[in-house]
Amino acid sequence: MTTYTPMIQQYLQVKADYQDAFLFFRLGDFYEMFFDDAIKASQELEITLTSRDGGSKDRIPMCGVPHHAAPNYIEQLVERGYKVAICEQTEDPKQAKGVVRREVVQLITPGTMMEGKNLSDKENNYIATISAFFNEKFGFAYTDLSTGESKATILSGIEAVLNELSTSGAKEVVIASDFPEDFRRRLQERNTVTLSIENEVTSIQPSLLQDIQDESIEKTVSRLFQYLHRTQKRSLDHLQPVSVYVMDQFMKIDYHSKRNLELTETIRSKGKKGSLLWLLDETKTAMGGRLLKQWIDRPLLNKEEIQYRQNLVETMIGHYFERQDLREKLKEVYDLERLAGRVAFGNVNARDLVQLKKSLQQVPIIQQIVVELGSEEASNLANQLDPCEDITDLLESSIVENPPLSIKEGNIILDGYHQELDSYRDASRNGKTWIAQLERQEREKTGIKSLKIGYNRIFGYYIEVTRANVHLLQEGQYERKQTLANAERYITPELKEKEGLILQAEEKMVELEYEIFTNIRETVKEYIPRLQRLARTVSMLDVLQCFATISEDRHYVKPSFSSDRNLSITNGRHPVVEKVMNSQSYVANDCTMHKERELLLITGPNMSGKSTYMRQVALTSILAQIGCFVPAEKAVLPLFDQVFTRIGAADDLISGQSTFMVEMLEARNALLHATNNSLILFDEIGRGTSTYDGMALAQAIIEYIHHEVGAKTLFSTHYHELTVLAQELPSLSNVHVSAMEQNGKVVFLHKIKEGAADKSYGIHVAQLAELPEALIERAQELLASLEQTETYTKEVSVVKETVQVEDKKEEAQLSFFDSQAEEKKQVKTTNSKEKQIVSKLKSLDILEMTPMQAMNILYDLQKKVRND
Incomplete structure (x- = not known):
């Protein structure tokens, strides 16, 4: 430390307390960074890396940003997960004895951002x-x-x-x-x-x-x-x-299930568009948008709370014109929550307070609209709307309509609000009028039409005469102050006296305006709890009108809740898919589940709509439990305590887990934590491993859910062999997504029907994906061969059983003809050859053979039999 200059020593002392942050060290009009901070910041912000002498033998790396542009650079760093410590000069350099005192006044981190582009209006930070x-x-x-x-x-x-x-x-x-x-x-x-x-x-x-x-x-x-x-x-x-x-x-929905159901962001783009939140967001205020996301994240379990929201939604649907008026007025309400935060934090400006005033002016109108809805619930909400008239009156009488951004340059406070400020303004305005009059007088007196009176911060007010007109001035008329290339500048005792009065008035005026503004801000701060309560009520109204608007526009219905865990959805739709598609072409489907039908095994071809059907049941339940109406003709639902999903395949590369391991972990989570009041969606469980392993696991999971968990479960699969479980498990039913062939191509009907699917249509789907024609033809040839192999396998199995039966009969008959040696010998020989054939058949692994291998072996066996 002793080798560094005092300023660098000061920097290192401050930096020692903020090792995990970039230190923005104020030097005049710049924030400077040194050492490793400078090297890293120059890379992250793409700014020039320089160096300076810091007292040591090696020059110190340095970079900096202008203080007026610092917020943009700070935002960039914070967005990338860094922290920024702001170190300001806390002492007037003119009064400093030695190094100017500096202190960190704020640490800005990803979780403490109060303003800026990174702070999304409709998302909490x-x-x-x-x-x-x-x-x-x-x-x-x-x-x-x-x-x-x-x-x-x-x-x-x-x-x-x-x-x-x-x-x-x-x-x-x-x-x-x-x-x-x-x-x-x-x-x-x-x-x-x-x-x-x-x-x-x-x-x-x-x-x-x-x-x-x-x-x-x-x-x-x-x-x-x-x-x-x-x-x-x-x-x-x-x-x-x-x-x-x-x-x-609240209904528990784990991270994986929220992702699979695309509640607030899509799996593919990680964006809002295409999610349930995107579909529902007809909110008109930023705080309403944030509350909507919170409700989607935490669906309710309390039936009374749900029905309270439903009743308000129903009331708003029935009052179209009042709802439209409400929507228009909500557009004029700014973000009361964050405005209150900025007031407390001390970084609110005059424009923010004007926004607060305009928002509060809408509250009495909104209150009247809500009263006109006529229901008891609406009246209770109206009573919670606090107009905060005192604040509205204060801001109306004190702040100009279009104030500047800066709060330290004046022109914020209205005339007539503060007597002393008015007197300074009068002095300033009159002084400037006097300056204008003096300019006219001097032009007339000297005959110089281009003479002008100007001002700069260094010399104050001055009289400027072009060099070509200087000869028109009388000797000693003015006192020369500055010589320019093309003009001379002068002053007079009278002008300097007036300048003192004007500048003193302007300086005091700016100082007084800032003081008045901070007093207004402190008064508003006392109302923060009331403003926050008002914000909560306005937010709730906004979300409920949003539910009503969506429900009416998209023909949703009010669901009811069953006490016996029955689920009955008539002509249900997937809300997001329906919006993306033409509503006329969407195929609606029923879903019925009760104590004799707790588990639905869904079969059908790829792309036919199995996953969409499963998701729409879950989304319908979530919509119902946040208080919204649902996309169906009729819906009776249980209250689900949890929703678990395993849909789609994705490796967890960071944790080093394969698709199959991720699948098993998500299945484990559902099986361990689900209750009989939960909803489970399993899509193609077991497909990440070999056919027999996958089929065995899928069956074991189905049986475990049926016997041990008892949750409502939708289980889709391509293992058609599992459909026989409906005969063994009384609460399992088979359903399938129907499809048909037309001119050799598959047509998906997207309709859920009872019973199991008859075939897979995998190659037809490949045709739809427009794979090369030669590839499709080869796949069809292989499929025909494999199907033939299955026939051969069955025939060989029959032959095998027949030979075994004949072998047993032969052995039984031999004991009766033991006296005839020649016959005995012949029988022994025949019996030995047949045993060889049987032994050969027993050793074959039919399922691992190609069709050609099976035909060759059968040919050899047949040849042996005929030769005998």
Whole structure:
């Protein structure tokens, strides 16, 4: 350290506390980075790497970004999972004795972003924390710093933690330094998250813990809040009381099942388009969009809560014009949750407050529309809409309609709001009027029409005369101040006096406006809890109108719930596939399941719609349990506590697991955790291994679900041999997706019918995929040969059994003719040859033979028999 300059020593001292972050070190108008930070940042941000003398013999790597452009660069780094520590000058350089004092004022991380392009309007930006306790119990909590909402729970097992982490979509996880290494490794394998360490757990504001009774949850939440306070170094008054939830309150859908069902993103593109969320999202506010995603992630189990939502949806469907008015007004409501967060965080600007004002102005109108819906549930919601008139009045009277972005350059506060500010403005405006009048007078007095009075920050106000007109001035008329190439600049005592008054007024005016603005912001901050409650109610209204709009436009029906676990869907449709296709061409299907029909074994050709049929049953149940109507003519459903799926094939390359291993692990998860109130979807289980292994596993799984689990199960397969299980398992029924041949090509009917499929149509599907014609013809030849082999196998089996029977008869008869030696000898010879033939047949592995091999062996055997 002693070899470095004082400034570099200061940098290294600050950097020592932020080893895992880029340190943006403020030097004048730039943020500079040094040493390894500079090398890495220059690569990540594609900026020039330079160097500087730092006092040591070697030059120090350095790069930097202008302070006004820093937010863009910070966003790029945070988006890639890095952290950025902002180190500002906290002392006026003019008053500094030695090196200017600098301190880190904020640590920006993936989980603590408050604004910017990376912060999606309709997605939460969660930061989570995990605490490990005894017996694989874990405390889990997460917070969205931009909205202030926080949730916490206790989970059993690391798999449950990984599922919750995936559901929340948290981008950063805070753990203690002694968090188990194997669990830490699994966290990073499963999720792309930034890990942060926080060991200190201090007491936090009691109001945030008012709903927490469990000491483990309190410890977990305290670690998270301590990390936020330590890194953000500012007011977090917008943090809401922690909401404690229990997993059993909601339908459990693990990470794999959410992915397979494409609830919030598609498997292929990882994007929203094509998912259930994409289909449903007719929300008009950002906060409504976030709540919709939360509801999809956590379908309800409480029938009363579901029916409460359903009743409101039904009411809105019945009031079309009121619903349309509501949708129009919701468009004018900005993101109240994040506006409240920015107010508390201290980075709200005047334009944000104008947005808040405009949003609050819509609330009384929205309230009246909801009252006009007429139902009791709607009236209760209307009563929860708080217009916050005091804030609306304050903002209407204080902030101009189109304020600048900066809050430190004035022109924010309305005339008439503050008396002292008005007096400064009057002085400034009158002074500028006087300047304009002086310019006219001097032009008339000198006869110089091009004379002008200008201003710059260095010289203040000045009179400028072009060099060609200088001779028109009288000696001593003005005092020369500056000589330019084509002009001279002058001042007068009177001009300097007026300049002092104007500049003093403008400086004080800007300072006073900033002070007034911060006072307004502090007043608004007191209303944050009310604004957050208002935001929750508006969000709920937004999601419910969205359900009503989708249900009416797409002809969904209100489902009912059975108490005896019966499931009956009449003409059900897959909601997303129906939207993507022309609705007229979509083939609807029934699904009926009850205690004598708990398990459906689905057969049929590839591409015929087996997977779509299975998914639509699951999606119909999920839609019902979030309170939405469902795509069917009629639907009676049980309340499913869990949904498990195994659909599609994918290797888990990171964990080194094959498709078949992934398949078995997902099947294991369902078999271990499903109850008789669960829904299981298994698509082509066992296809990742050999035919007999796969068939045996599939049958064993079906039998285990039937005998041990009792869950409603849809099981699709290409193993037609399994269809005989319907004769042995009383709760299993065969259904198939119908298809037909037309002019040698397959036509999929997409209709589910009772019974097993009669054939596979695999080669026909290959034809549809337009594989080369020669390949198709060869496949048909091979198929014919294989089918013939199966016939030969059966015939050989019959011959084998006949020879064995004849052999036994022959042996029985020999005892009666023991006295005749010649006959005995002949019989012995014949018997020996037949035994050789039988022995040869016994040694054959028919199923492993090609058709040609089978024909050759049969020819040899026949030749031996005839020669005898």
